[in-house]
Amino acid sequence: MADPIEDEIKREVSAHKILIYGKGTKTMPMCGFTRETMQFFDKYGYPYEVVDVLPNPAKRETLNKLYNWPTLPKVFIDGQFYGDTDILEPMAKKGELEPLLKKAFGK
């Protein structure tokens, strides 16, 4: 039996080229790290989606288990899990992020 929460996550991950599971919304981030992650992607100018999982502890728990990652935010690019800015910042410094985003958006 498929887990409806897992299905929802898979749907969201495939629907958005850049997806951030975080605390709070785009207009009202409720956590410094979620805000930092949005600011990080703002620099690149590609659209991203933020899904607030603060009101949904079951979904938060499912996300933690699925990706073996205990913290928020969780970032997905082109359907792939990339952790958070601890992973993305060094990738950006090495010049690995821009090509990845370009490819994701077909540019």
Added chain:
Amino acid sequence: MLRTMISPDAVTQYIQQAMPDAKVWVTDKTGTMDHLSVKVVSSAFAGKNPLDRHRMVYQALDAPMKDGRIHALELTIETPDGQ
């Protein structure tokens, strides 16, 4: 609000239980000791990708993260040869 804080030494001990050769630097980001920036250098990270390296440290800090002593963690992870 009263929070239980964790000392830099306790953070180091948790990590060294999992990775005995680890060198650990702990920085308090907010002055409240629950938003930490932690640098870990250990040979245990050799050959592991960044996601798995983070998972190793999260696992080592599972207890203080679950009980809320650590609320947020910024990690820098390296091997002794700077990889």
